[in-house]
Amino acid sequence: MQLNDDFLKRVGLGDLPEAVKPAYLRRVREELQFNVGTRIAGDMTEEQLEEFEALRDGPRRIAYAWLHINFPAYHRIVSEELAAACRRLADQAPTILALELAVHSTAGPDGAPKPANADPKEA
Secondary structure, eight states: OOOSHHHHHHTTOTTSOTTTHHHHHHHHHHHHHHHHHHHHHHTOOHHHHHHHHHHHTSOHHHHHHHHHHHOTTHHHHHHHHHHHHHHHHHHHHHHHHHHHHHHHHTBOTTSSBOOTTOOGGGO
16 A cells, blocks of 8 residues: 555545645654564564664665565564554544644645734735
């Protein structure tokens, strides 16, 4: 599953203001990387941790190949963590949308909130 606009639509966040979508997608990606990494690292030996750390800064395909060889359950773990993230976002989507839409409906042209005493004719 790609983390893109279709993903946001799938979890009920397709109507987020365009300005905040990249931040939500980035946060989901970071959360997935952390959760998957934590689960896998918990099963690694010290030697495997060192090997993987050395590979992380190189080409991604090499690190992924290493994971597939050393942790065949990698795809299953990613799928489980992605499904959990989807459920959390879907559960929170109405609240997230309400808050983001409220903030952005009161924002000025630069995206900053309008002052409370702003002239409504300038909106």
